[in-house]
Amino acid sequence: MGRVRFxxxxxxxxxxxxYQIEGAWAEDGKGESIWDRFCHRSGRIAGGDSxxxxxxxxxxxxEDVALLREMNCTSYRFSISWPRIQPTGHGPTLAxxxxxxxxxxxxxxxxGIEPFPTLYHWDLPQALQDRGGWPERDTAGRFADYADVVxxxxxxxxKDWILLNExxxxxxxxxxxxxxxxxxxxxDAFLRATHVVNLAQxxxxxxxxxxxxxxxxxxxxxFSPCEPAGxxxxxxxxxxxxxxxxxAWYLEPALHGRYPEAFVxxxxxxxxxxxxxxxxALRAPFDFIGVNLYMRACIRHVPDDALGVQARPAGIGGSDxxxxxxxxxxxxxxxxxxxxxxxxxxxxxxxxxxxxxxxxGDGPGxxxxxxxxxxxxxxxxxxxxxxGAIEAGADVRSYHAWTLLDNFEWSExxxxxxxxxxxxxxxxxxxxxxxxxxxGEVAAANGFDT
Ligand code: IFM
Numbered sequence: 057m058g059r060v061r062f063x064x065x066x067x068x069x070x071x072x073x074x075y076q077i078e079g080a081w082a083e084d085g086k087g088e089s090i091w092d093r094f095c096h097r098s099g100r101i102a103g104g105d106s107x108x109x110x111x112x113x114x115x116x117x118x119e120d121v122a123l124l125r126e127m128n129c130t131s132y133r134f135s136i137s138w139p140r141i142q143p144t145g146h147g148p149t150l151a152x153x154x155x156x157x158x159x160x161x162x163x164x165x166x167x168g169i170e171p172f173p174t175l176y177h178w179d180l181p182q183a184l185q186d187r188g189g190w191p192e193r194d195t196a197g198r199f200a201d202y203a204d205v206v207x208x209x210x211x212x213x214x215k216d217w218i219l220l221n222e223x224x225x226x227x228x229x230x231x232x233x234x235x236x237x238x239x240x241x242x243x244d245a246f247l248r249a250t251h252v253v254n255l256a257q258x259x260x261x262x263x264x265x266x267x268x269x270x271x272x273x274x275x276x277x278x279f280s281p282c283e284p285a286g287x288x289x290x291x292x293x294x295x296x297x298x299x300x301x302x303x304a305w306y307l308e309p310a311l312h313g314r315y316p317e318a319f320v321x322x323x324x325x326x327x328x329x330x331x332x333x334x335x336x337a338l339r340a341p342f343d344f345i346g347v348n349l350y351m352r353a354c355i356r357h358v359p360d361d362a363l364g365v366q367a368r369p370a371g372i373g374g375s376d377x378x379x380x381x382x383x384x385x386x387x388x389x390x391x392x393x394x395x396x397x398x399x400x401x402x403x404x405x406x407x408x409x410x411x412x413x414x415x416x417g418d419g420p421g422x423x424x425x426x427x428x429x430x431x432x433x434x435x436x437x438x439x440x441x442x443x444g445a446i447e448a449g450a451d452v453r454s455y456h457a458w459t460l461l462d463n464f465e466w467s468e469x470x471x472x473x474x475x476x477x478x479x480x481x482x483x484x485x486x487x488x489x490x491x492x493x494x495x496g497e498v499a500a501a502n503g504f505d506t
Contacts, residue, residue, distance in 0.1 A: 060443045061503040067170065067454035068499035069131030070124060070476060071411050073177035073221065075107045076463040078137065079484075080114035084152035087143025089179035090189070090230075094237035105469030111461050112484040114156065119486055120460060121163045123477050126488060127496035131170045133410055133456045134160070135177035135221065138202055145181030146198050154209045161213050172410075172456070173210070174218040174276065175203050175260065178226050178237070185238050190227060190249035190256075193329065200259035204267055211268040218346055218410065219260045222278040223253045223306045235467050243362045244327055251328040254309045254338050261310070261340035275310070276346030276410040279303050280353040281393040285370035290357035294367035298355045301365045303394075307345065309338035311402060319364045344453070345398060346410035352390035380434070382415040382472050388437035392445040399450045406451050412438055413458035415465070415472040418489070426478045426489035435495065440506065457495060461486060 075091045082088070095106030113120055124132050138145065140153035161171045176199065184195055207217065226236065227249045234241030257275055264273050282299040284291035300308075300316035308316045313335050315323045351373035358368045373385025380386060395407060413435075418428040435457060446452050462475035470481050476492035479485065488496075498504045 058506045059503055060440050060506055062443060062455075063446065064502075066452075066502060067131040068127075068495075068502075069129050069133055069169075069172065069454060069456040070127070070460035071133035071456040071458050072113070072120075072460050072463065073135040073174070074137035074140070075110075075177070075179045076459075076465070077111040077113040077120075077134075077461055079107065079109040079112045081106075081108045083114065084140075084156075085143060085150045086137065086153065087139035087145070088182040089137070089139045090182055090185045090237035091179050093182050093185075094239055098237075098239050100235060100239065101467055102469040102471050105464065107464045109482055109484065110464045111479050111486075113461075116484060116486075117160050118163060121160075121167050121169070123460060123486060123488060123492070124164075124169055125167045127476065127492055128499040129169055130499070131172050131454055131456065132164055132460075133172040133174065133218070135174040135179075136206055137179050138176065139179065139181040141206060142181065142202055144183035146184075146201060149205050149209075154206075157206075157210060158213075161210060165213060170216065171214050172216050172218065172408075173206075173214060174221050175199075175206060176219065177221040178230075180238075189231075189238055189240075190252050191231065191245040193252055193255070196252050196256035196259050199256040200263040203260040204263040207264045207267040207271065211271060215270065216272045216344075217264050218274060218276050219257055219264070219340075220253065220275045220306070222276060222348055223250075223257070224302045225278045227253055247324060247328045247363070250305060251330055251334070254306060255334065257306060257310060258338050258340040261342075272343040273340075274342040274344040274346050274408065275306065275340075276348050277303070277306060278348050279394045279398075280349065280351055281390050281397060282353045282355050283374070285354040285356045288357075291355060294357035295353075295355040297365050298353065298367040298369075301367070302353070307402070309335070310340040310342055313339045320366050321364055324364065342405070344406040344408050345402070346408050347395065347398070348411035348458075349391050349394055349409070350412065350414075351384050352387045352393070380414040380430075381417050382468075384414070386414070386434060386437070388441045391438050392441040392448075395442065395445040395450045395452060396448060399445075404449065404451055406453060408453055409442065409455040411456060411458040413474045415474050417471075417473055419478065420487065424487065426487060428489045428491045431476075431489065431491035432494045435491065435498075436504070439498070439504070443503070
């Protein structure tokens, strides 16, 4: 028997996002977000679900804090709903919205849990979408103003800030594939959105730094180590292009003021709307990189794509590992491979694991207990790999399981359950699963036996 250990002071946490758990979608003056609109009107969410009520965390957050405490968590990653603070995305702020997050933060601090908020986890105010959304340059400045308001209000109690959650995903799914809000499928709008989001990231970084010089600031990126799907050189080159296009597209601009060479015919600056002085304005010298990781990507060369990256995943992960109930391949090495690549490529940056988890539908047995052994196996496998990467030199400071509660899983509605705690919908009653109890033991012991 061996022991998987983590460094002293390593932070154990769980993650959530406002639209996925809060509910109260139109309460206390909150504005409409693109997700409110998309759920109410698009007809594209499984089961016709929406985040109108979700886990009702807007009213029941003390129960969330109690669960975190029961799991010995020392960190909680949650997100702040922009339209709860600025209903139309600019102008006057809502005292009730700021007050809600103040109460949440205070409850966390009182429980000995560090608040780790994300400023943008996909719920853009609909009014900003009506003015063009992320493809519109002005949105970058609006985001910086919003970041300034929030950090001035909460910065006396919150030290660590995540600017954006998974920019590659919300731009791709929202503006290119169109299955997430705002439901647009337009490659040119997508390309412009990627640049405006990078401008927003840098402007947001500067705003947070100006409001609190002692803040720790980063973004949470969706990472997947990219492997060639086949043996030929074309797939190998495509895998590297795809890595640059997904993993590095929001990192290279922030850390080096440049776009990576992801396109076969060069970066499409014109289509992206890049202006002469823009590249320098993209810099955001992060204090940490947030790592959201679920799977590896196995990439094929495709000569006929509309963007010019000429690379596409051959499936959801690879085809060798077992799958979660969502159909995602389980490949624990993906986490260590990615963490070690970031460690090599960016000169050993501070890394925070901001999301990692799996969807399984296990519900309560007749005795009420939720036996989700597969989730325990999943986290165990990932954590073994993570400990190995730390041993090999990576500077990883925390691990946040996705997610604290079963919640609204975007276009999948409530049918995918990623939580360490089971939630009944629509009653929103919470019960810790076996995995939650196990996670609490790991957090308390800062490791586990193998
Ligand atoms: O639920 C999402 C989360 O909002 C962003 N990262 C991936 C999770 C699982 O799909």
